[in-house]
Amino acid sequence: MAEVVLKNVNKIYEGGNKVVTDVNFTVKDKEFVVLVGPSGCGKTTTLRMIAGLEEITSGEIFIDGNLVNNLPPKDRDIAMVFQNYALYPHMTVYENMAFGLKLKKVDKKEIESRVNEAAKILGLENYLNRKPKALSGGQRQRVAVGRAIVRKPKVFLFDEPLSNLDAKLRVQMRTEISKLHKQLGATMIYVTHDQTEAMTMGDRIVILKDGIVNQVDTPLNLYNKPINQFVAGFIGSPAMNFLNGTIYESEKLRFKSSGGAIDFEFDPNHANKMRQHAGKEIVIGIRPENIVTEINGFESISFLANIEVIETMGNESFVYFQLDGVQIISRIKSKENLMHGSKLQMYFEPDRIYFFDKETGKRLS
Amino acid sequence: MIKKIFLYGFLIITSLVTLVPFIWMLGASFMNDGAASVFPPIFIPDPFTLVQYKTLLEKLNITQNFINSLTLSISVTIVSLFFNSMAGYAFAKYRFGGKKFLFNLLLSSMIIPSQVTMLPLFLLLKSMGFINTYMAIIIPGMANIFGIFLIRQYCLAIPDSLIEAARIDGATDFQIYRKVILPLAIPILVTLAIFSFLGTWNDFLWPLIVLTDDSMYTLPVSLANLMLEHTKDPELMMAGSVVTIIPVIIVFLALQKYYIKGIMMGSVKE
Numbered sequence: 001m002a003e004v005v006l007k008n009v010n011k012i013y014e015g016g017n018k019v020v021t022d023v024n025f026t027v028k029d030k031e032f033v034v035l036v037g038p039s040g041c042g043k044t045t046t047l048r049m050i051a052g053l054e055e056i057t058s059g060e061i062f063i064d065g066n067l068v069n070n071l072p073p074k075d076r077d078i079a080m081v082f083q084n085y086a087l088y089p090h091m092t093v094y095e096n097m098a099f100g101l102k103l104k105k106v107d108k109k110e111i112e113s114r115v116n117e118a119a120k121i122l123g124l125e126n127y128l129n130r131k132p133k134a135l136s137g138g139q140r141q142r143v144a145v146g147r148a149i150v151r152k153p154k155v156f157l158f159d160e161p162l163s164n165l166d167a168k169l170r171v172q173m174r175t176e177i178s179k180l181h182k183q184l185g186a187t188m189i190y191v192t193h194d195q196t197e198a199m200t201m202g203d204r205i206v207i208l209k210d211g212i213v214n215q216v217d218t219p220l221n222l223y224n225k226p227i228n229q230f231v232a233g234f235i236g237s238p239a240m241n242f243l244n245g246t247i248y249e250s251e252k253l254r255f256k257s258s259g260g261a262i263d264f265e266f267d268p269n270h271a272n273k274m275r276q277h278a279g280k281e282i283v284i285g286i287r288p289e290n291i292v293t294e295i296n297g298f299e300s301i302s303f304l305a306n307i308e309v310i311e312t313m314g315n316e317s318f319v320y321f322q323l324d325g326v327q328i329i330s331r332i333k334s335k336e337n338l339m340h341g342s343k344l345q346m347y348f349e350p351d352r353i354y355f356f357d358k359e360t361g362k363r364l365s
Numbered sequence: 366m367i368k369k370i371f372l373y374g375f376l377i378i379t380s381l382v383t384l385v386p387f388i389w390m391l392g393a394s395f396m397n398d399g400a401a402s403v404f405p406p407i408f409i410p411d412p413f414t415l416v417q418y419k420t421l422l423e424k425l426n427i428t429q430n431f432i433n434s435l436t437l438s439i440s441v442t443i444v445s446l447f448f449n450s451m452a453g454y455a456f457a458k459y460r461f462g463g464k465k466f467l468f469n470l471l472l473s474s475m476i477i478p479s480q481v482t483m484l485p486l487f488l489l490l491k492s493m494g495f496i497n498t499y500m501a502i503i504i505p506g507m508a509n510i511f512g513i514f515l516i517r518q519y520c521l522a523i524p525d526s527l528i529e530a531a532r533i534d535g536a537t538d539f540q541i542y543r544k545v546i547l548p549l550a551i552p553i554l555v556t557l558a559i560f561s562f563l564g565t566w567n568d569f570l571w572p573l574i575v576l577t578d579d580s581m582y583t584l585p586v587s588l589a590n591l592m593l594e595h596t597k598d599p600e601l602m603m604a605g606s607v608v609t610i611i612p613v614i615i616v617f618l619a620l621q622k623y624y625i626k627g628i629m630m631g632s633v634k635e
Contacts, residue, residue, distance in 0.1 A: 033543065048547070051529075051533065052533075053529050053532070054534075072532070072535070072536035073529075073532050073533045074533065075534075078533065079533065080529075080530070080533050082526045083526075083528060084524060084526055086524065086526035086527050086529070087530075088527065088530075088531075088532035089549065090548040090549060099531075099534050099536075099544075100533075100534035100535055103534060103535040103536055103540065104535055147530075147534075151534075185548060
């Protein structure tokens with residue numbers, strides 16, 4: 001078992017700077033959990049506390065049922081892959097991968113066997129005698145992963161390992177790490193600021209903002225049921241569109257955006273839930289793929305969009321226009337006669353609209 | 366083109382002018398007694414003779430002085446590299462209370478001339494019973510703020526993640542220092558070794574103060590004595606000078622690329 005549990009973990013630096021606030025989550029055995037969030041959200045600090053590279057101000061961290069707060073990194077049975085690879089430049093690939101095992105006085109034959117096995121998994125057999133400076137970025141990252149694999153740790157920790165790679169290599173390595181996870185069946189905690197990496201790799205995702213855990217859930221649940229406006233806007237590419245407005249009563253319960261571009265009636269189901277917020281300013285959110293050019297029924301959430309920019313991706317296009325002075329992005333099937341300045345009748349899919357409290361950002365429905 | 370010719374010409378002439386005393390010194394060391402005291406000076410010995418070196422080795426115990434100098438230079442170099450590198454690494458990469466204050470205090474000690482501390486240092490070593498021993502040279506040379514500063518600056522550039530990776534791999538602090546930091550710090554260590562070796566080899570005043578027996582004298586001290594006793598034997602004195610500077614030249618030529626790199630370190634952002 002290699003479960004990692006964080007209980008009420010806080011980190012406050014000298015000077016009172018609180019970077020991690022009351023973090024609670026569990027990484028189950030063999031699970032791949034991604035910590036994601038914008039820069040400065042505390043994800044790397046959290047990872048480093050799990051690794052033992054940062055002291056915990058308060059709270060508890062358990063690895064495999066053992067409290068590790070006061071254990072040095074080497075006694076926590078973890079391995080870490082760093083953003084800048086952190087390979088020993090004066091050692092060969094073989095020596096880099098064998099270093100930890102030599103320190104543990106593992107038998108030479110065993111070291112050789114483990115290093116060769118890891119090299120085979122990672123396609124590094126022909127590079128064992130090279131030094132890091134003679135390797136490409138992707139190869140160096142694989143060596144860093146190999147150095148972690150040979151130790152057969154309980155938990156693998158990844159600190160933005162793909163950030164220094166080019167876009168194409170990042171996609172390739174993402175797949176390789178995911179395959180590695182399936183192959184090794186190990187518990188992995190992965191830090192990234194890239195929500196695409198988080199969505200494609202994680203069994204579950206922990207979203208952090210300003211040191212606080214906003215939501216812990218599967219990628220699909222985060223996408224479909226974001227707990228607040230931040231999560232809704234962070235997950236998904238292109239990001240969710242937001243419009244301010246007010247709920248008001250006029251025979252039926254309705255929403256009107258602040259500039260009047262959008263004005264629609266709530267369906268009976270939503271009306272029951274939202275009636276309590278009548279008269280309140282709220283924020284509605286809608287994903288680009290839910291702003292469509294054809295819809296059956298519910299024509300009340302329609303508007304004429306004045307196209308400003310079209311980004312053609314091939315089969316689909318991203319269309320940019322303004323509503324109430326706010327830039328809106330829609331993802332639609334590519335149309336040949338569409339260009340800058342075109343006017344297009346568009347619709348919000350009503351059952352795909354999210355409602356958020358304007359002050360707290362919490363999702364209302 | 367003319368500018369280049371002028372520049373190269375100027376550099377060659379200046380180099381030759383600088384080298385002339387050394388060339389004469391070398392030539393005079395292979396001359397018979399009295400052959401060097403002529404004007405205009407002769408550079409090529411005729412006849413070529415090793416009699417001056419023979420006199421140094423057989424009559425004036427220069428071998429023992431050479432061994433003293435070599436032993437002390439190597440010992441001080443090794444010991445100072447050890448302590449300076451540990452201190453420099455600690456100041457660069459460790460967090461501990463009073464670090465900034467301590468480092469600034471050490472830096473400020475550089476403004477104190479060495480002559481001011483010679484007497485208290487002498488009295489301290491005398492009370493420890495180290496006068497006229499190798500320890501009188503080695504102990505004061507064990508660590509110095511210049512070396513600590515040089516290594517600290519170099520270690521600051523070593524990524525913290527490298528040390529953290531080693532820590533996660535299971536290395537103790539000393540193992541990190543020995544297996545990760547030292548190999549990476551070879552260029553600066555070699556530079557410091559050159560400074561240390563040359564400094565100890567060429568040191569005259571302190572060995573003169575703390576070493577009282579002829580048999581303990583280092584080469585610069587014995588050469589100074591030679592000059593006092595054999596003022597009318599410039600050939601013998603030049604032979605003594607050659608013996609003194611040859612190891613220095615060898616060390617410098619062998620390691621000069623590290624020396625130049627070490628001096629330039631920190632001057633340009635990489």
